[in-house]
Amino acid sequence: QLEEEKSFIGCKTKTRDGYNCKIYCNMGSPEDVQQVLNNDGEGIGLFRTEFLYMNRQTPPTEEEQYNIYSNVGKKLKGKEVIIRTLDVGGDKKIEYINIEDELNPFLGNRAIRYCLQEEKLLLTQLRAILRASKECNIKIMFPMITAFEEIIEAKKLLEKAKKKLIEEEKSFNKNIKVGIMIETPAAVFNSAEFAKEVDFFSIGTNDLTQYTCAVDRMNTKVSYLYSPYNPAVIKSIKMVVENAHGEGIEVSICGETASEELLLPLWISLGIDELSVIPRNVLGIRKHINSISRNETLINEAIKCKSGDEMIKFLKNKSVI
Ligand code: PEP
Ligand code: MG
Numbered sequence: 001q002l003e004e005e006k007s008f009i010g011c012k013t014k015t016r017d018g019y020n021c022k023i024y025c026n027m028g029s030p031e032d033v034q035q036v037l038n039n040d041g042e043g044i045g046l047f048r049t050e051f052l053y054m055n056r057q058t059p060p061t062e063e064e065q066y067n068i069y070s071n072v073g074k075k076l077k078g079k080e081v082i083i084r085t086l087d088v089g090g091d092k093k094i095e096y097i098n099i100e101d102e103l104n105p106f107l108g109n110r111a112i113r114y115c116l117q118e119e120k121l122l123l124t125q126l127r128a129i130l131r132a133s134k135e136c137n138i139k140i141m142f143p144m145i146t147a148f149e150e151i152i153e154a155k156k157l158l159e160k161a162k163k164k165l166i167e168e169e170k171s172f173n174k175n176i177k178v179g180i181m182i183e184t185p186a187a188v189f190n191s192a193e194f195a196k197e198v199d200f201f202s203i204g205t206n207d208l209t210q211y212t213c214a215v216d217r218m219n220t221k222v223s224y225l226y227s228p229y230n231p232a233v234i235k236s237i238k239m240v241v242e243n244a245h246g247e248g249i250e251v252s253i254c255g256e257t258a259s260e261e262l263l264l265p266l267w268i269s270l271g272i273d274e275l276s277v278i279p280r281n282v283l284g285i286r287k288h289i290n291s292i293s294r295n296e297t298l299i300n301e302a303i304k305c306k307s308g309d310e311m312i313k314f315l316k317n318k319s320v321i
Helices: 030-038 062-075 111-117 119-132 148-167 185-189 205-213 220-225 231-246 261-270 279-289 298-302 308-320
Strands: 022-027 044-048 081-084 138-142 178-182 200-203 250-253 274-277
Touching (some): 022 030, 022 279, 062 081, 062 119, 111 119, 111 148, 138 148, 138 200, 148 178, 185 205, 231 250, 231 261, 298 308
Parallel strands (some): 022 274, 044 081, 081 138, 138 178, 178 200, 250 274
16 A cells, blocks of 8 residues: 555545545455554445355354444444445345346345345344444445335334344344435435435445446446446436435445546535445545545536546546646
């Protein structure tokens, strides 16, 4: 890592005109925590819990999960940890989770859809997360939401888990914050309504790009069409941020685009509250953000671009000035 970047350890992430944007980290394996701390991540914006379920024969027990979540939370010493419930299916296969072969796995039984059908699996996870929230700063996030009812059902299950824990006299944070990932065009267009039901949004631009451009994110034959610079993706993100802030909730980006230097001026100008990136990108992004200012008109100019290529050219020109 560049020595120069290391000098940004302990600094705030703040544009020249004084706008604070938090730089959080994505993590899969609990071992990634050390990297988060070494790189001065301001929190964990996406804990991909599916890795706890992989390379084994049965799902992790409540106790195993509780220990992992609370250890991660304790190491973060009061900083926020956003735990995403199991995002299985699509590109993420788990041997003992028998999702039948599907013609279109990315459009099939995955993530929150599967978990709402397997109530016990999700309840166990929610209990573990809740119990860990008693001593750590933990939030819960549900993936791949498309329909309003999924939010209601997931929240109902969370209430059920809370009620049971109260009966068992187990403590947890009763005001734990609940958010959803915005990863589908349906979630984008429903975001005004969804924002009334949850405490925060996190935009998963990997899937949002896949579903908006109708391009399988793993298929190299059509990857030339997979672009977060496609104006449709940028317009979607604009809509989500406006709808979130209209309801007074925070919105972050946790897909790969959170690390794209060319897009950073757009994210801060839009007023993204938090970017969640791989640990080794934290300091470089902080350095970059601390060197630029917000430009309120940038987004409206950007969405006039006709294509992804035009968007890239436009943003390159802007970053020179
Ligand atoms: C995303 O879709 O952008 C995201 C962050 O989730 P994942 O990459 O785990 O699907
Ligand atoms: Mg995703």
